[in-house]
Amino acid sequence: MSDENHRSEVDFCTLGMFIIDDIEFKPPTPSVYGIIGGAGSFAIVGARIVAGKEHGKAVSWIVDTGSDFPEDMMDTILSWNTGCAIREDKDRLTTRAWNGYGENEKRDFKYLTPKKRLEPYMLSDAQLLSKTFHMVCSSERCIHIVQEILHRRELASSNQSARPIFVWEPVPDLCAPEEQEKFLTACRVVDLVSPNELELGMMFGRPGWKETNEIDRELVQKILQSGIGPENKGALVIRAGKDGSYSYSKGQKGLWLPAYHQPRPDQKSKVVDPTGAGNSFLGALAQGMISNDREPGRIMDDILSKSDEWDKIKARWGNNGQIPQALICATVTAGFVVEQIGVPTISTTADGRETWNGTEFNERLRNYTQWLCETFEQFPQDHEWVID
Secondary structure (H helix, E strand, O other): OEEOOOOOOOOEEEOOOOEEEEEEOOOOOOOEEEEEEOHHHHHHHHHHHHHOHHHHHHEEEEEEEOOOOOHHHHHHHHHOOOEEEEEEOOOOOOOEEEEEEOHHHOEEEEEOOOOOOOOHHHOOHHHHOOOEEEEEEOHHHHHHHHHHHHHHHHHHOOOOOOOOEEEEEEOHHHOOHHHHHHHHHHHOOOOEEOOEHHHHHHHOOOOOOOOOOHHHHHHHHHHHHHOOOOOOOOEEEEEOHHHOEEEEEOOOEOEEEOOOOOOOOOOOOOOOOOOOHHHHHHHHHHHHOOOOOOHHHHHHHHHHOOOHHHHHHHHHHOHHHHHHHHHHHHHHHHHHHOOOOOOOOEEEOOOOOEEEOOEOHHHHHHHHHHHHHHHHHHOOOOOOOEOO
């Protein structure tokens, strides 16, 4: 294993996999085959966009390559300049999967070659001491990963390191009523849990989740009253695609953030493919949680300091608005990922500025935050129900 980040401090580490994807869309959209995919890949892209080139090496992951691994994919991965550990095995095929899309962005998924799951014992010493972790897995595996990482950290560190931030994405296949109790148990060991609105509904035997529906509000109350995080200070982040995200924490009012790309009657939608946007959202969310004192945090502070409504949101959520600001980073990042099939394109301008799909992350962050600030003042958040 080559680990370029062996002795560096790690901000973010995902236990999601790298997968080569085939994607079949509803006609007339043509299908695509053999592109970069997997929850790990997209989570890394999300975290890397927020980190910027200055902190790119602090975004860490493991990529398992087989005998069929395309050279151009490796070039793309290396262009991100992350703390990437490459494990080559010529005796197996790279993990491949099929994705099929139906109505309302509903995705079907199956593996085409055997998967190679990442386990906590595979993490390097640097990865083990990451400030944040991202997981997409079952409830039982989530609990195992958290316990194993905390145990290994305790053994590896002579001084008591701060508890890392755990971001958990429940695996869609196991979002079912019979998994409810396991789901609630797993929520208590992580800091941020984030199903999408369809998955949350399925977990409780419903076709989906709507913020305005009284029964769906009761589902949120049930989850928060059961507890998120070891001290019950965690948050439920419901990803709602084109409707943005809804976030809730015990004792707080709900926070709705609109999606980055808003429909405009005079423009064709820039949304091309939602694949991976949720994973990137969560990678960016995790990275955003530790970026308050970096450039993204300074940009948001400078703009939002002018908003009385934001001051109220920040005061309610505490920690100097850590979670709400991280959610803004996540929202802006997801906007890059939906603009094409596959991952966004990184490049560097003649004067050394980093861009994704031709624009800087900080530029989009500034524009979205300014728009959000104006929206807050015109239309104060009306998600007034509080989870006691």
